[in-house]
Amino acid sequence: MLSAVSIVVRLVLVLVGWVALVFHSRRSLQAEVLFLRRQLALYVERGAKPRRIDAATRVSLALLSRLFDWRAVLVVVRPETLIRWHRAGFRLFWRWKSRSGRPPIPMELRELIRRMAQENPLWGQERIANELLVKLGLRVSPRTVRKYMPKPPAGLRRDQRWSTFLKNHAQAIVACDFFVTVTSTFRLLYVLVVIEHRSRRLIHCNVTAHPTAAWTRQQMREALGFDSPYRYLIHDRDSIFSRELDACISSFGVSVLRTPPRSPMANAVCERVIGTIRRECLDWLIPLSESHLRSILKCWIAHYNGGRPHMVLGPGVPDPPTIESRPIPKSRHRLHDFVSVGSKAILGGLHHEYSLLPANA
Numbered sequence: 001m002l003s004a005v006s007i008v009v010r011l012v013l014v015l016v017g018w019v020a021l022v023f024h025s026r027r028s029l030q031a032e033v034l035f036l037r038r039q040l041a042l043y044v045e046r047g048a049k050p051r052r053i054d055a056a057t058r059v060s061l062a063l064l065s066r067l068f069d070w071r072a073v074l075v076v077v078r079p080e081t082l083i084r085w086h087r088a089g090f091r092l093f094w095r096w097k098s099r100s101g102r103p104p105i106p107m108e109l110r111e112l113i114r115r116m117a118q119e120n121p122l123w124g125q126e127r128i129a130n131e132l133l134v135k136l137g138l139r140v141s142p143r144t145v146r147k148y149m150p151k152p153p154a155g156l157r158r159d160q161r162w163s164t165f166l167k168n169h170a171q172a173i174v175a176c177d178f179f180v181t182v183t184s185t186f187r188l189l190y191v192l193v194v195i196e197h198r199s200r201r202l203i204h205c206n207v208t209a210h211p212t213a214a215w216t217r218q219q220m221r222e223a224l225g226f227d228s229p230y231r232y233l234i235h236d237r238d239s240i241f242s243r244e245l246d247a248c249i250s251s252f253g254v255s256v257l258r259t260p261p262r263s264p265m266a267n268a269v270c271e272r273v274i275g276t277i278r279r280e281c282l283d284w285l286i287p288l289s290e291s292h293l294r295s296i297l298k299c300w301i302a303h304y305n306g307g308r309p310h311m312v313l314g315p316g317v318p319d320p321p322t323i324e325s326r327p328i329p330k331s332r333h334r335l336h337d338f339v340s341v342g343s344k345a346i347l348g349g350l351h352h353e354y355s356l357l358p359a360n361a
Contacts, residue, residue, distance in 0.1 A: 010056030053077070058085050102144070109138065110148045117149045125149065170197040172231040174224070174254075175270035178211060178238065179277075183287045191297065192216065194223045195273050196230075200310050201318035202273065202301050207294045213242050220245070224252050232257055234267050276304075284350055296347065303346045307353040321355075 053061075053076065062085045071079060104110075116128050123131075125142040128149070132138040176194040183189060190211040194204040204223035208215055224230060233249055234257045235241050246256045259266035281300045287293035309315040335341070335356070342357040 006056065010054075010060070059089070062086055062089055105140065105144060105148070109140065113140075113145055113148045114150050121152075169232070172229070173197040173234065174203065174230045174232070175234040175267050176220075176223075177236060177267060177270040177274060178240065179274045181282050181287065181293065183289060183293070185288075187289075189287070189290055189293055191277075191293070192219055193270065193273060193277070194219075195270055196318075197269055199318045200269070200273070200312060201305050205297050205301055207290055207297065209290060211240055213240060213245050216240055217245050217248050220249055220252075224249070224254055226252055228252055228254060230254055234259065234270070236264075236267060237261055280351070281347070285347065299347055303351060303353065307344075307346070308351075 061082065065074075065082060065086075074082060112132075113128060116131065117123065120127075125146040129140050129142045129145045132140050132145075174194055174196050176192060178190050178192055181189050181191060187209065189207055189209055191205065191207050192211070193202060195202050204219060206219055220233075224233070231254060233254050236259050241258075246258075249256050264271050277297075277300070281296065285296055287296060305319045306317060306321060309317060338359050339356045340359050342355050344353045344355070345351075346353060
């Protein structure tokens with residue numbers, strides 16, 4: 001590598017010196033040529049042995065010899081040597097010109113192949129090549145795709161991940177669970193929540209002091225109904241979820257999935273929303289009665305479904321409100337001149353919802 005760099009540097013210096021000769025007058029050039037020839041003749045008369053010629057000098061002499069008749073002035077080497085340098089240069093040039101293999105594909109296409117392979121671990125080289133041809137009109141052979149596909153680490157599974165499986169089936173999954181809260185009179189109340197996995201929307205919530213199987217069955221009828229789009233219901237192994245209750249749920253066309261014993265992470269979505277209800281609502285309010293708790297949860301659930309952003313949704317809102325078309329701001333940190341920010345208090349000011357309003361509102 002260092003020798004190649006030194007050759008290039010020497011050739012650049014020779015080229016610079018050659019360009020500098022353009023600005024000399026013809027008379028001065030002729031005088032300089034005679035002066036150099038006289039010194040060269042003295043060098044030949046003394047019979048001094050020259051040093052070994054380096055690669056940069058060989059290349060420069062081979063290139064300069066094509067501009068004039070060099071046979072009368074060549075002294076340092078024999079004519080056969082210079083001709084051999086010419087032939088070696090031509091062989092190198094045509095070897096580079098006729099190198100085997102296809103030219104590399106553009107960098108953008110390489111990045112696209114790597115991206116498609118990383119986003120779709122189940123796809124092989126032919127699947128990616130067909131996707132590029134049919135959808136994008138890019139004709140790439142499967143072997144070329146295999147060349148640029150990232151090599152998977154040792155021991156990496158290529159089957160579907162559990163998170164991907166849940167995302168594919170989340171629209172058909174709901175989960176339910178009970179939690180308890182205490183009123184101002186130290187009365188114990190039970191709250192049932194039913195949440196949809198895909199949208200994180202709370203589809204049902206109710207309060208009771210006596211959670212019987214009949215009451216729970218009625219709540220499931222209200223939450224799921226007989227024309228439910230859901231196919232799976234996840235709940236734990238609490239005694240309230242009896243076999244008769246599971247049979248009633250199955251009559252709706254919904255399969256019941258019971259979590260393993262002492263495994264709250266198996267119903268993580270429902271456990272998380274229960275924690276959110278406690279942290280953002282019930283830890284800051286003391287319900288006075290069953291009806292008061294029901295009204296608190298009704299107000300908070302409307303805020304949870306329609307106004308609270310969720311990170312898992314992008315961030316997004318389970319039931320986003322309809323937003324009218326508004327002008328695009330000139331800066332990402334400044335609002336438009338014709339709008340203002342309005343706020344709506346939730347639960348007496350415990351939370352607020354913000355929206356854009358016309359400036360004169």
